């Protein structure tokens with residue numbers, strides 16, 4: 001692009017649909033569905049030809065593209081949503097992709113080449129991709145629509161399950177396949193008592209033979225999950241919500257949550273209504289085009305070569321073909337290859353690939369080692385492996401799968417084949433041998449199609465040392481993660497003892513040290529300035545970068561209050577000039593309104609400022625105060641002087657600092673109020689404003705459990721009750737939605753303030769830069785935090801005192817200082833030649 | 841008028857910081873690196889015209905305040921995976937004064 005501004009003017013208002021700026025010369029590509037398959041197709045397209053299309057995506061789910069395979073780790077709590085995002089908002093921004101979140105397409109008008117969304121939004125297309133995925137099957141037994149009956153398909157389902165799991169009650173999972181078992185394991189992990197109902201005699205019968213199915217059942221039961229096979233669900237009982245599940249033989253199993261995981265069917269209704277050829281799925285040719293050549297279908301909704309697919313590896317192959325076709329490669333073809341499955345339940349090792357049904361032209365090799373709980377079975381046809389099942393020891397899985405995909409004749413190694421590639425006549429097995437024996441073009445990561453040579457090449461050429469680095473450079477093990485072990489073994493083979501799997505994440509490319517190490521070393525080595533720190537800790541870059549500098553500035557400030565001199569050049573612009581930068585380079589100004597209270601005097605001053613400085617937009621924020629947007633930088637000090645004159649100070653809407661304390665009217669007015677919630681909110685805000693924190697801190701105080709101030713999704717929230725104050729923390733309602741954890745109950749307002757202050761101070765001392773309270777709590781543990789600020793009174797006192805000490809240096813209104821002339825250079829140009837020229 | 845224009849003292853630009861010079865051809869950002877080297881570029885990020893003068897300066901790079909593109913001040917090029925470049929303006933320091941060669945900027949840009 002040669003336009004310096006990067007935005008392209010459009011003077012030809014041809015019909016483009018809503019809200020989509022189209023660049024001249026580009027075609028319009030519209031994508032329906034934002035799952036893993038189209039996400040990959042767009043990556044492939046952009047790699048080849050970034051500028052042929054203006055892309056618009058409609059996604060029924062209100063979020064970005066994430067790794068659906070990782071829903072089970074999300075459910076069990078092993079991962080957070082951010083960790084499973086594939087394309088963050090920045091990706092769409094960078095590629096100029098318009099993403100309509102939470103907008104389901106309800107109609108495709110092929111004549112007009114237009115799609116219509118549920119909220120009336122439209123988009124015209126030149127090329128269309130349908131990637132609507134699958135719908136979970138709901139068995140239509142009586143009671144299937146009761147509250148508490150769910151399916152398992154997306155993040156909303158996981159959130160709903162987690163909410164139910166809070167009660168630590170009983171759950172029934174219908175379906176003993178991959179999804180059902182993962183759901184059962186996750187819910188057990190969350191403290192529920194789970195029963196799995198499975199129609200067939202053995203678990204996962206589609207992937208496993210009966211013997212492996214039995215071993216699996218034993219392992220599942222050993223985790224406390226009850227398994228009932230040959231269980232025919234007859235009805236789900238309950239009045240408005242689920243009470244129990246009734247089986248064909250009359251047995252009733254109590255449950256307040258029922259998860260149906262009995263299978264999926266391609267979501268092809270939209271395509272069918274549009275008149276495209278639909279069989280089981282949307283029928284596509286090997287070029288992935290539907291019966292309309294301008295419309296592609298891919299992913300689980302598509303049917304190719306008479307098959308539909310439910311695993312990511314073949315979908316990603318489809319995606320490569322779609323990307324190539326869209327980039328103009330008419331030769332690209334999709335040819336499905338065998339797929340392998342791994343159950344993602346921590347502690348259960350299970351691998352299956354290919355076809356393992358009995359057949360008369362088939363032979364098999366079986367290894368059973370009951371003592372070690374190992375079972376391996378290979379199915380052979382014409383001296384070639386066509387199926388493999390492994391339980392207990394899956395280390396040879398990739399090797400077998402590779403032999404299978406290549407169709408290698410195994411006659412020569414038949415005797416020892418089942419022992420894997422490391423068989424050396426009885427010596428102790430070297431776990432890395434299987435991987436070492438793989439050829440360079442053997443596929444390691446099925447999801448992303450990464451072969452061994454690419455990984456070892458990247459490790460050597462780029463000096464990669466950690467799993468995350470390999471993931472970032474090659475994508476290997478970045479999807480379902482089931483090949484993580486293999487990738488780690490490759491690291492071990494390549495690096496030997498230099499590979500340290502426990503290595504932590506460095507802060508950024510400027511250092512090998514992690515955030516916690518740096519914080520520890522600041523104290524241990526008494527480091528008191530950024531240059532000194534970089535010198536002593538051997539920073540690798542000159543002057544750091546925009547990631548480490550603000551973090552270091554915060555750590556030094558929080559460690560040495562009163563001693564450390566703030567480095568404004570290491571602060572993000574918003575904190576440097578105490579206002580929020582806007583997209584056009586102007587700023588917004590948000591004064592504090594303590595606890596959401598304001599007055600005629602304040603409102604009048606705001607009105608006057610708005611008129612005097614021609615401020616274009618005045619808005620009530622989501623944080624119970626008023627935002628003035630579009631202020632010119634030069635005007636900021638004068639705007640602040642006027643606001644100061646009416647008693648208003650900075651609201652720190654720009655800071656990694658205390659933002660707002662939202663309150664409700666409480667006992668002062670409300671007929672239900674139990675305590676003075678407004679008063680407590682104001683006190684907390686007045687006590688804590690001005691303090692810098694690792695990330696922003698938002699609070700709320702509600703006067704009763706009706707919770708009108710929404711305290712249960714804040715970093716810190718208080719719910720007043722008759723007997724005192726319930727203190728909550730670690731909630732979130734932004735990128736992630738998370739209800740708070742209860743920290744504890746206190747009887748008096750003073751105690752409430754003491755606990756809140758101690759909590760925030762602990763966070764100031766332990767939180768990593770940009771880590772919100774809920775992430776910090778997840779990392780260090782809610783219980784550990786509770787012990788320190790609720791149970792250990794001495795500790796609480798010490799934390800409180802340290803906060804109060806730091807506040808003596810922090811509570812100066814930054815606006816007043818600047819209105820008086822501090823940092824004047826920030827608000828004036830170095831010189832203004834336009835005036836000079838005008839004078840000439 | 842000579843081609844080199846005096847726009848102010850180097851000491852008036854913060855170390856690892858920047859100031860803006862307004863010209864009829866748009867704003868120019870003048871940077872001062874850690875080692876007192878000076879750079880000047882148009883104050884419009886090649887991404888979405890963000891004001892580069894407001895970014896964090898590290899080594900001879902600036903990180904744009906809007907979406908974190910990293911720009912090399914010496915040649916104006918975006919670093920890493922991002923593509924684009926901002927126009928650079930030649931700078932000279934003489935006796936502590938900053939001189940810009942503004943003639944190398946294209947004439948008056950339409951507003």
Ligand code: SRM
Pocket residue numbers: 580581582587588590619620621622623624625627653659660698713731732733734735736772
């Ligand atoms: C003005 C406001 C929107 C509004 O018009 O109402 C707003 C505006 C911005 N929000 Fe917000 N947020 C505003 C309330 C919220 C809320 C609601 C609340 O506080 O009750 C949330 C969800 C609650 C939460 O934080 O959990 C919210 C979640 C976010 C997030 C996601 C944070 C997260 O960790 O999940 C960001 C992005 C970030 O911080 O990295 C963000 C970032 C921003 C930024 C700073 C974007 C940016 O970097 O430029 C916006 C600055 C605009 C400006 O210049 O004023 N804003 N933002 C609200 C200001 C409240 C205030 O008075 O200070």
Ligand SMILES: Cc1cc2nc3c(=O)[nH]c(=O)nc-3n(C[C@H](O)[C@H](O)[C@H](O)COP(=O)(O)OP(=O)(O)OC[C@H]3O[C@@H](n4cnc5c(N)ncnc54)[C@H](O)[C@@H]3O)c2cc1C
Pocket residue numbers: 032033034035036037038058059060061068069070071072103104105106131132133134152153154179182267270298299300301309310311312313315342344480
């Ligand atoms: C819990 C779980 C575990 C799994 N584990 C594995 C595993 O270990 N290995 C493996 O290979 N696979 C696994 N899978 C399967 C894998 O996740 C899917 O095959 C894959 O995500 C399908 O991708 P897709 O793009 O076709 O569809 P999806 O990812 O389902 O995306 C379809 C999207 O389209 C949206 N949509 C639907 N209709 C419309 C419309 N009309 N307008 C707009 N948007 C619409 C939907 O909301 C959805 O977001 C698992 C799946 C689940 C649910």
Ligand code: SF4
Pocket residue numbers: none
């Ligand atoms: S104000 Fe918040 S939600 Fe709105 S666009 Fe900005 S960051 Fe996004």
Ligand code: FES
Pocket residue numbers: 885886887888889890904905906907908909
């Ligand atoms: S405008 Fe500079 S990074 Fe977007």
